[in-house]
Amino acid sequence: MTGVDTAAATGVPERLTALVQALRSHGIRIGTGETVDAGQAIEALGLADRERVREGLAAALLHSEGQRPVFDPVFDLYFPRGIGAPDAATSSRGAEQEFDAAQEFDREDLRDRLAAALAANDRSLLAQLAAEAVEGMGGYGTRPGSGGTGGSDGWSSHQTLSRLRPETLLARIMAGIRQGAHGDAEFTDRLAADEVRRRIENFRTLVGAEARRRVAERRGADEIARRAIAPTADRVDFLIAGRAQLDELRRAVQPLARKLATRLAARRRRAARGRIDLRRTLRGSLSTGGIPMRPVLRRRRPARPELVLLCDVSGSVAGFANFTMLLVQALHDQFSKVRVFAFVNRVDEVTDLIAHGTADPEGLGSRIISGAAVTGYHASSDYGSALGEFAERYAEAVTPRSTVFVLGDARTNMSDPNVPALRAVASRARRVYWLNPEGRAQWQTGDSAAGTYADLVEMHECRNARQLSALIERLLPV
Numbered sequence: 001m002t003g004v005d006t007a008a009a010t011g012v013p014e015r016l017t018a019l020v021q022a023l024r025s026h027g028i029r030i031g032t033g034e035t036v037d038a039g040q041a042i043e044a045l046g047l048a049d050r051e052r053v054r055e056g057l058a059a060a061l062l063h064s065e066g067q068r069p070v071f072d073p074v075f076d077l078y079f080p081r082g083i084g085a086p087d088a089a090t091s092s093r094g095a096e097q098e099f100d101a102a103q104e105f106d107r108e109d110l111r112d113r114l115a116a117a118l119a120a121n122d123r124s125l126l127a128q129l130a131a132e133a134v135e136g137m138g139g140y141g142t143r144p145g146s147g148g149t150g151g152s153d154g155w156s157s158h159q160t161l162s163r164l165r166p167e168t169l170l171a172r173i174m175a176g177i178r179q180g181a182h183g184d185a186e187f188t189d190r191l192a193a194d195e196v197r198r199r200i201e202n203f204r205t206l207v208g209a210e211a212r213r214r215v216a217e218r219r220g221a222d223e224i225a226r227r228a229i230a231p232t233a234d235r236v237d238f239l240i241a242g243r244a245q246l247d248e249l250r251r252a253v254q255p256l257a258r259k260l261a262t263r264l265a266a267r268r269r270r271a272a273r274g275r276i277d278l279r280r281t282l283r284g285s286l287s288t289g290g291i292p293m294r295p296v297l298r299r300r301r302p303a304r305p306e307l308v309l310l311c312d313v314s315g316s317v318a319g320f321a322n323f324t325m326l327l328v329q330a331l332h333d334q335f336s337k338v339r340v341f342a343f344v345n346r347v348d349e350v351t352d353l354i355a356h357g358t359a360d361p362e363g364l365g366s367r368i369i370s371g372a373a374v375t376g377y378h379a380s381s382d383y384g385s386a387l388g389e390f391a392e393r394y395a396e397a398v399t400p401r402s403t404v405f406v407l408g409d410a411r412t413n414m415s416d417p418n419v420p421a422l423r424a425v426a427s428r429a430r431r432v433y434w435l436n437p438e439g440r441a442q443w444q445t446g447d448s449a450a451g452t453y454a455d456l457v458e459m460h461e462c463r464n465a466r467q468l469s470a471l472i473e474r475l476l477p478v
Contacts, residue, residue, distance in 0.1 A: 012042060019078040022225035023061065026070050027235050034061050053079060066232060066252065073229050076209040077221040081127065107163065115169045118199050119176055130206035137163040138211055157211035166200050234465040238320035238437045246319050249465055250326060250362060256469055257330030263473050264334050305477045306337040306401045310390060312408030313368055314344040314381040320437040321407045322364050324468060329354045339397050345382035347390045348372040383410060383449065384418030391421040398428040403477055406434040410450040417449040422456050433475050435462040
């Protein structure tokens with residue numbers, strides 16, 4: 001179904017199917033059974049209360065609360081206001097037409113009404129005001145009366161919020177709350193201010209949803225669902241992840257570690273069974289006339305691996321390295337020994353800084369920079385110097401039982417990549433894997449030595465948490 005077809009479809013089954021397809025495209029696993037459950041939820045709940053439909057579909061389709069930031073905006077695209085409620089839809093269209101007829105948009109009047117709605121937490125009115133705000137201040141391009149086509153070329157939530165500035169209404173709303181406050185005024189102020197900020201943030205979300213809905217009517221809901229919905233945190237590239245996304249990833253470390261530990265333990269149990277020992281099986285078959293009735297397995301004694309991490313903690317790569325170190329910290333029971341080294345242009349061991357149970361995972365990066373000698377006379381990464389120092393000072397950390405993971409983008413800032421140092425590390429280790437947070441297309445471009453290093457060790461693209469967990473599960477020895 002094309003984007004235009006989806007936007008035009010009025011049937012609930014078509015909308016539900018399109019919603020599921022869009023969620024799948026964002027990596028949310030939804031099976032046929034869950035889709036059927038969602039259809040039954042709509043049948044049971046009806047369409048009169050849109051928020052009940054939202055919660056019912058979320059309960060039927062999602063597996064974790066972390067998927068809500070993707071689900072909610074996608075739901076708004078395929079089940080916009082007015083779907084299934086003809087009276088509400090007619091009223092909404094009538095209000096918009098009346099609003100369009102106004103000769104001049106009164107921004108201050110809207111701000112006054114918005115302040116009152118925020119103070120009363122009138123959600124229905126807030127949704128209506130979000131629509132008015134986008135209509136009056138969010139359009140760009142051709143406008144009515146300007147000699148154009150009689151409409152806007154597009155709609156922008158950023159432009160709407162920049163002009164409306166709802167966050168500046170906090171003082172006005174708080175002044176009204178203080179007039180009716182009793183008891184501890186300071187305590188009441190703090191609670192009320194936090195609540196008003198939450199309501200303002202919810203209004204900003206409503207404005208974003210309204211702008212996406214209008215753009216979807218023009219371009220098709222499928223295209224907007226693909227391009228305008230932020231992915232879940234585990235699918236965001238480490239190199240472009242913002243503070244909020246990195247915070248969400250840190251919160252996801254423990255659940256992800258438990259899942260990986262279960263999978264690694266299962267792999268270890270399967271490996272312990274061993275393979276068929278052909279010689280002993282054939283010898284045993286002599287008593288049954290040459291028929292191998294009792295296969296004899298070659299027993300293995302799998303040992304937990306020794307793990308060595310060598311992490312670039314400079315610049316944007318630091319978020320990737322920090323998350324990986326926290327994940328390994330949470331997986332510590334799966335290894336017999338873990339040693340962690342950080343570098344920018346010098347190398348220092350930071351195993352104690354990420355020891356299991358260390359508080360404040362959010363401050364890991366600052367602890368490493370302030371507590372470890374990872375920089376020399378400059379602050380730019382230098383892989384050649386770091387690898388050379390590691391091979392010279394910490395050679396005993398790498399043994400034939402060690403699996404070494406190098407974490408970094410392999411950008412040398414035009415310095416010598418020091419290939420012999422990496423070759424020396426690889427010759428001592430059981431295996432060496434290089435996890436690169438840059439896309440494969442960027443390897444060996446500019447100052448990248450990724451291709452050079454990839455000739456010596458096995459290099460893998462590792463751009464997000466989903467790829468990282470899959471690689472750790474697959475690459476760790478049993």
